[in-house]
Amino acid sequence: MPESPGKPYRGSVNDEHPAAPEQTFSDLGLSTEVLKALADVGYETPSPIQARTIPPLLEGRDVVGLAQTGTGKTAAFALPLLSRLDVSQKTPQALVLAPTRELALQVSEAFERYAAHLKGVRVLPIYGGQGYGVQLSALRRGVHVVVGTPGRVMDHLEKGTLDLSELRFLVLDEADEMLNMGFAEDVETILADTPSDKDVALFSATMPKAIRRIAENYLSDPVEISVKGKTSTASNITQRYLIVSYPQKVDALTRILEVENFEAMIVFVRTKNETETLAEKLRARGYSAMAINGDVAQVQRERTVNQLKAGKLDILVATDVAARGLDVERISHVVNYDIPTDTESYVHRIGRTGRAGRSGDSIAFVTPRERHLLRAIEKATKQPLTQMQLPTVDDVNATRLTRFDDQITQALTQPERIDFFRDVVSHYVSEHDVAEVDVAAALAAVMHGEQPLLLEPEPEPRQRSFEERATHGGKSDRGRSGPRESRSGAPMAAYRIEVGKRHKVEPRQIVGALANEGGLSRGDFGYISIKPDFSVVELPADLPPGTLDRLASTRISGKLIEIKPDNGPFRGRPGGGHRKGGGYQGKNPR
Numbered sequence: 001m002p003e004s005p006g007k008p009y010r011g012s013v014n015d016e017h018p019a020a021p022e023q024t025f026s027d028l029g030l031s032t033e034v035l036k037a038l039a040d041v042g043y044e045t046p047s048p049i050q051a052r053t054i055p056p057l058l059e060g061r062d063v064v065g066l067a068q069t070g071t072g073k074t075a076a077f078a079l080p081l082l083s084r085l086d087v088s089q090k091t092p093q094a095l096v097l098a099p100t101r102e103l104a105l106q107v108s109e110a111f112e113r114y115a116a117h118l119k120g121v122r123v124l125p126i127y128g129g130q131g132y133g134v135q136l137s138a139l140r141r142g143v144h145v146v147v148g149t150p151g152r153v154m155d156h157l158e159k160g161t162l163d164l165s166e167l168r169f170l171v172l173d174e175a176d177e178m179l180n181m182g183f184a185e186d187v188e189t190i191l192a193d194t195p196s197d198k199d200v201a202l203f204s205a206t207m208p209k210a211i212r213r214i215a216e217n218y219l220s221d222p223v224e225i226s227v228k229g230k231t232s233t234a235s236n237i238t239q240r241y242l243i244v245s246y247p248q249k250v251d252a253l254t255r256i257l258e259v260e261n262f263e264a265m266i267v268f269v270r271t272k273n274e275t276e277t278l279a280e281k282l283r284a285r286g287y288s289a290m291a292i293n294g295d296v297a298q299v300q301r302e303r304t305v306n307q308l309k310a311g312k313l314d315i316l317v318a319t320d321v322a323a324r325g326l327d328v329e330r331i332s333h334v335v336n337y338d339i340p341t342d343t344e345s346y347v348h349r350i351g352r353t354g355r356a357g358r359s360g361d362s363i364a365f366v367t368p369r370e371r372h373l374l375r376a377i378e379k380a381t382k383q384p385l386t387q388m389q390l391p392t393v394d395d396v397n398a399t400r401l402t403r404f405d406d407q408i409t410q411a412l413t414q415p416e417r418i419d420f421f422r423d424v425v426s427h428y429v430s431e432h433d434v435a436e437v438d439v440a441a442a443l444a445a446v447m448h449g450e451q452p453l454l455l456e457p458e459p460e461p462r463q464r465s466f467e468e469r470a471t472h473g474g475k476s477d478r479g480r481s482g483p484r485e486s487r488s489g490a491p492m493a494a495y496r497i498e499v500g501k502r503h504k505v506e507p508r509q510i511v512g513a514l515a516n517e518g519g520l521s522r523g524d525f526g527y528i529s530i531k532p533d534f535s536v537v538e539l540p541a542d543l544p545p546g547t548l549d550r551l552a553s554t555r556i557s558g559k560l561i562e563i564k565p566d567n568g569p570f571r572g573r574p575g576g577g578h579r580k581g582g583g584y585q586g587k588n589p590r
Contacts, residue, residue, distance in 0.1 A: 028054045031083040033117040038079075040116060041294070047072035047344075048227040054080045057201060062222035064215050065203040072344065074110045077171050077201045081145070082111065084169075087120050090142030092162070094169040095194070097150055097187060099178040100516055101127035102369075106341050107173060108147040121145070126152045126162075128517025128550055136161055150178060150186035151517050155553045157193060167194045175204040175211050181516070182509035184210060185558025191218045237354040240388045241364040241374060249337060249365055250281055255391040256335070256363065257287060257315075259399045264308055265333040266326070267317045268340070268349050278337065279317040289315035292322040320345055329355050336364040339373050343380035363388070369521055404444075492526045493541035497561035500533045505556055510537060513561070517554040518547050536566050 025038050025046055038044075046054065049067045056063055057080035067073050081094050098104040108125035115121040124138045126148035135152075139161055146153070146162070156162035170191070172178070178187055191200075191214070200219050204211050215222060244252045253267065267289075269275055275291035282289035290304050290313055301322070307313035309328050316323075320340070334353045340346045346364075354360030364385065366374050378384050411418060425439050499505045507528045514520055514537070526538025551563045 023051055025050075025079075028079075029058050029083075030054065030079055031118075034079055034083050034114055036117040037114045041113060043075075047076075049073050049225065050076045050079070052225045052227070053077065053201075056223045056225075057081070057199065058083060060199055062199060062219040063201045064207075064219065064222045064224045065201065066207060066224065066226040067203060067205065072342075073173070073203050074107055075114065077173075077203070078107070078111050078114050081169050081171070082115050082118060082121070085118070085121060085144055087118065087144065089144070089166060091166045092143055092146045092164060093167065094145040094171070095153070095164060095167055095190075096145070096147040096171040096173055097153065097178065097190065098147060098173045099149065099181050099183065101125075101129060101149055102341065103174065104147050104149055108145075111145050111147065123147065126156065128152050128554065129519030131546070149516060150183040150190065151513065151554050153190055154186050154555060157190070164190075164194050167198050170194055170198050170200050172200075172202045172204075172214075175202050175214070176206045176208060179208070179210050180508075181512040182505065182556050186555055188214065188218075189558070236358070237350055237360040237362050239350065239362045239364075239383065239385045241366050241385045242388050242390060243368065243371075244365050244390065246367055250278070252365065252390055253282075253335065253337065254285055255396055257282075258396045259391045260333060260361070262314075262361070263332040264311075264313075264328065264330045265315050265335060266323060266331055266349075266352050267315060267335045267337050268323070269317060269319065270338040270340075272319060274338070275317045275319060275322070279315075282315055282317070287315055288313050289317060291317045293319045294322060296322065320349070323349070323352060326352055327355060328352075329358065331355065331360070332358075333361045333363065336362070339364050339366055339370050339377075341373060343377050346377050347381065368523065369515075491541040492538045494566040495537050495539050495563050496566035497535050497537060497556070497563050498533075499556045499559050499561055500531045500535055502532055503557045503559055505530060505535065509556055510535060513554050513556045514539075514551060518543075518551045520547075 023046065024044055026035055028046065028051070030038075049065060050072050053063055053065055053073070053076040057077060063077075065073055065076065067076075077096075085093055096104075096107055098107055104125045104127045108123050111123040115123065122138070122141070122143040123145045124135065124143040124147070126135045126146060128149060128151055135156070139156070148156075153162065157164070172187065175187075178184075200222075202211070202215055202219065202222070242252060242256075257265075267278065269278060272293035272295055275293045279289045279291035290307070292301050292304055296304075304313065304316070305326065305328065308316055309330065311330065317337075318326075331353045334350050336346065336349060340349065350360070350362040353362065364374070364377075374385065425436065425443075428434065428439055429436055497510070499510075507530070510528055510530075511525055514525075520539070524540055527536075528538070529536045548563060551561070554561050554563070
């Protein structure tokens with residue numbers, strides 16, 4: 001290890017020496033089964049982090065990888081690890097620690113994809129928010145790779161349900177983020193409780209002192225590999241985002257389709273099942289939409305793409321793998337229905353529009369819990385995305401009326417088509433003594449069918465009375481000591497956790513840990529008051545069953561929080577709390 005932060009490790013590699021252009025995965029020494037899985041998903045050429053990380057990991061070297069999210073680091077450690085697995089060993093051989101359950105699930109899915117031709121390999125994600133029963137059953141049956149968050153891994157170790165005595169590989173993914181979320185002590189405890197002869201890979205976007213200390217203490221003569229992701233986006237693509245909850249996504253997409261002047265569109269989702277489901281919902285709403293995913297046969301894929309090129313199809317719902325190499329000039333819009341978890345995928349996705357020098361539009365749907373992914377994309381691409389608002393009913397209706405006007409104007413430019421109907425209308429007017437405008441309106445109604453031309457106005461939000469505001473947390477409750485309402489209007493309750501200032505906790509650590517382990521969202525948090533030996537947090541009074549049980553075993557700064565209802569006067573009112581106006585003033589919870 002170096003004595004100064006600027007000095008590379010022995011055998012370090014940086015991005016000044018790129019891999020040879022002709023290099024393929026088959027040149028790296030991976031197993032035949034892993035190479036078959038890569039061929040299935042269409043991967044041939046390794047990214048820089050993969051080309052430089054895979055060989056030393058196959059040789060059994062420890063590795064420190066300095067790389068941003070989106071550089072392909074998951075495959076960089078998953079591929080060599082799977083190539084070295086001993087399927088006959090039933091106790092866990094590999095442990096991957098990830099800071100959030102979202103990342104743990106993503107990494108677990110990647111392992112399963114790359115292990116498709118490895119018979120009998122079992123991968124298990126373990127994280128807070130999921131019941132212990134599923135995890136315990138899988139562990140009893142035997143697993144080869146465990147991907148988990150530090151808090152839940154610690155819980156299993158303490159319960160004796162996770163056996164790491166024969167562990168051969170340990171990966172710390174996004175190590176700096178784990179430390180930022182207060183998992184430093186948990187990570188070091190886990191590292192200390194694993195066999196000393198294991199191989200360790202540590203991946204981090206930055207190298208703060210705490211990460212360097214872990215590397216010095218727990219890695220043996222590591223190779224340091226530093227790369228930068230190719231995250232530039234074309235200047236002719238307008239990039240926007242919409243904050244939307246998951247249940248609102250279909251309606252939000254429908255409204256966007258109504259008001260956006262698009263020629264053809266690709267809508268990206270994460271899973272194969274979702275491509276079919278969303279395409280079916282769009283067809284039910286009258287749109288010409290088809291799905292392509294990894295299960296679609298090549299003949300069907302080519303037919304679908306040709307329909308898109310020919311203008312017989314307007315919307316393609318696709319996964320990343322299915323859209324690889326897709327080049328259709330008429331694609332004017334890309335919608336990230338599910339925002340990707342890595343910036344490189346984002347760049348590849350939006351690159352499907354703006355082809356041949358044309359302008360393009362990109363819209364990303366971002367749920368409140370995914371704001372950190374948006375920030376990562378903006379940081380990596382060095383291009384801010386512009387927030388857009390959900391089109392209103394008035395916006396949709398104005399667009400519908402404009403299109404209706406355009407249809408009439410277009411028809412009037414074709415006199416040979418309307419001459420016959422002009423005679424029909426004149427005859428009806430003379431026979432029935434009805435105004436021509438009424439006949440035109442009746443014909444428009446017949447043409448449009450039962451579906452109304454315009455949307456109904458949205459209901460006005462109900463204004464609460466003075467008495468309701470006084471009872472439920474309006475301005476009149478400033479002198480009350482009890483908890484208020486959440487931003488969704490749900491009543492809040494105060495909960496005590498046994499960590500405080502002397503444990504050096506901060507609000508962001510509390511929110512990060514509780515959100516991650518309890519499956520909570522940003523809007524679930526009220527005031528946070530940190531005292532010397534404990535803290536009080538406002539959470540929804542009607543927490544789902546089992547949430548408190550899951551949170552009870554959560555650790556912050558290595559200490560069990562022992563959460564329980566706090567029945568005393570709430571200590572987080574203005575003057576003593578860490579929040580103002582009902583919004584958390586720190587980092588987004590992960």
